[in-house]
Every structure is written in C-alpha cells, then in structure tokens.
C-alpha cells in the first residue's frame with residue numbers, strides 16, 4: 209500500500225467541505241476477508257424489527273417513518289423503514305413499488321416544511337441489514353450545505369430547537385397520514401404549553417432512555433459502526449428466527465395482495481384530493497416567509 213498517503217483531493221477546497229486546515233488522507237487498512245454481520249444479520253439483533261410502533265412518527269401497514277431521538281443540526285432528518293426485515297435488493301415487487309411512492313411522498317412532505325430548500329435521499333445500509341432510507345432536509349439559503357457533505361453538517365451544526373423539531377415532526381406525520389396509516393408525532397402545543405409539562409418531560413426522558421442505543425445522526429448510524437466490544441444489544445438469538453418468519457410471511461402476503469394493493473393505493477390517493485391544495489398553500493406560505501427574511 210502507500211507509504212505516503214496521496215494528496216488530499218480537490219473537494220477539500222469546496223465551500224461545502226466542512227473542515228479546513230491541514231488535512232491528511234488516512235492510511236487505508238487492509239480489506240478483511242469476511243465482513244462482520246450488520247445489525248439484523250447473523251446473531252445480531254435487529255433494532256428495527258424490535259422497535260414498537262410508538263418509536264415512530266408515522267406507521268402504516270408495510271412502512272414506518274422514524275426520527276432521531278433528539279433534534280440535530282438539520283431542520284429534519286427522517287428514516288423510512290419497511291416493516292419486514294428485508295434489504296433493498298430483496299424487496300418483492302409490491303414493496304419495491306411502494307418504496308417509490310413512499311419516497312416521493314416523504315420528500316414532498318419534508319420539502320413543504322418552513323425553511324427547507326431540498327431533501328436529500330440516501331441509502332447506505334452498512335450499519336443495519338434492515339432497509340432504511342435517510343431523508344435529510346437542507347435549510348433554505350444555506351448554499352454551503354449543498355451536496356454530499358450534508359450528512360456531515362448535520363452533526364456539526366448546533367441542533368435546532370426542540371419545539372421547532374417537534375412541530376416539524378408533527379407536520380410530516382400529519383401529511384403522511386392524509387394518505388393512510390397512523391400519525392404518532394404529537395402537535396407541539398400539547399407538550400409545550402400545557403402546565404402539566406412536567407409529566408410530558410418525564411415521559412420524554414423515559415423515551416430518551418429507552419432509545420439510548422438509537423443513532424443520533426446519520427454519521428453515527430451508518431458511516432462507521434465498528435462492532436463495539438460492549439455490544440449489549442445482542443440479546444437473543446431467538447430474534448433471528450422471528451425475523452425469518454416475518455420475512456417469509458411478508459413475501460407470501462406481498463405476492464397474494466399485490467393486485468389489491470394497487471387498488472388500495474389508488475383509493476388512498478383518491479381519498480386525499482385536498483392534498484394538492486395543501487401543497488399549494490404550504491409552498492406559498494414558505495415563499496412568503498422566505499421573502500420576508
């Protein structure tokens with residue numbers, strides 16, 4: 209291998225590159241002959257399969273959407289997950305088609321938030337075997353955040369306010385629920401203006417404690433994931449069996465239901481005819497806000 213690492217590439221000079229100063233390219237380690245199992249592979253428990261619906265901001269029959277466990281630097285970071293334990297290339301046609309629909313729907317919901325210019329959609333999957341797509345919102349006007357370094361900036365920027373974060377979550381959840389499924393993110397008023405905010409605070413802390421092992425940003429979740437020695441979440445081998453059952457069931461269901469699903473999709477879209485109006489309003493109000501700044 210290289211004794212002297214190569215010079216740093218040109219992108220370190222780009223305005224969007226978050227770091228400056230003297231940089232060196234790391235020495236590349238030798239490739240391993242066999243890669244370690246990801247979460248949800250081999251004996252490793254699957255975080256997604258074990259997560260209850262109330263850990264998500266919106267749930268449907270075959271898809272769930274979750275947030276980080278606290279605000280991060282970007283206005284919105286969400287993860288779209290299939291309910292069944294499958295990776296991207298393993299999706300049956302029904303789920304593959306629905307992934308497209310869900311991706312478009314979620315992108316539009318996030319882009320309609322105040323102060324969001326663009327939504328970056330990513331799938332890495334190096335940390336977990338269970339399909340999860342990342343949706344990262346780029347703040348309006350922050351040209352320096354354009355492009356592939358957005359996921360780094362999410363961990364660098366100061367977190368947005370929790371009230372704004374919760375409001376954004378509730379709006380996205382409500383948007384998705386117009387097409388079906390169940391919104392689980394509550395409107396912020398309930399938690400922020402009620403005098404009984406102490407109990408809300410307590411339940412949030414409880415929630416945070418329960419989700420302690422969840423990733424707090426895209427970087428921590430997918431980019432590195434060294435297998436830690438204290439990997440206390442490897443609880444039971446039994447989960448592997450459970451995963452396999454879910455997968456088998458889903459494939460059968462997916463095949464059998466695929467015609468129905470098309471119908472029901474059509475119905476769902478038809479059931480929310482007001483959605484285009486909502487989009488128009490959201491866009492208009494964003495434009496007003498923006499021009500006011």
Ligand SMILES: [Zn+2]
Pocket residue numbers: 248254255256257258292293294338451
């Ligand atoms: Zn899973």
